[in-house]
Amino acid sequence: MPRYCAVKLCNNRGGMPSKDNKRISFYPFPLQDKTRLKKWIVNMKRGEWTPSRHQYLCSEHFTEDSFDLRWGIRYLKHTAIPTIFPCLCDVS
Numbered sequence: 001m002p003r004y005c006a007v008k009l010c011n012n013r014g015g016m017p018s019k020d021n022k023r024i025s026f027y028p029f030p031l032q033d034k035t036r037l038k039k040w041i042v043n044m045k046r047g048e049w050t051p052s053r054h055q056y057l058c059s060e061h062f063t064e065d066s067f068d069l070r071w072g073i074r075y076l077k078h079t080a081i082p083t084i085f086p087c088l089c090d091v092s
């Protein structure tokens with residue numbers, strides 16, 4: 001199953017380059033870490049929603065310093081919180 005981003009208005013999918021050709025990576029929700037998971041969901045403004053283990057956020061929602069680069073692979077730091085989201089003002 002191709003990975004896709006759980007953020008509304010974000011159309012990034014696995015295997016597709018983003019507009020500016022940046023590499024998109026997908027990261028699972030920190031389901032084991034309730035405190036951090038809550039911060040992710042609050043930032044996503046999804047209310048009482050609970051993600052499943054099959055849902056991911058794409059790398060577009062994290063700032064550069066959320067990543068560790070090792071051997072050419074970007075790892076999400078285990079303290080990272082997504083902060084970059086498209087404007088939801090037009091969505092009711």
Ligand SMILES: [Zn+2]
Binds near residue numbers: 012058059061
């Ligand atoms: Zn996304």
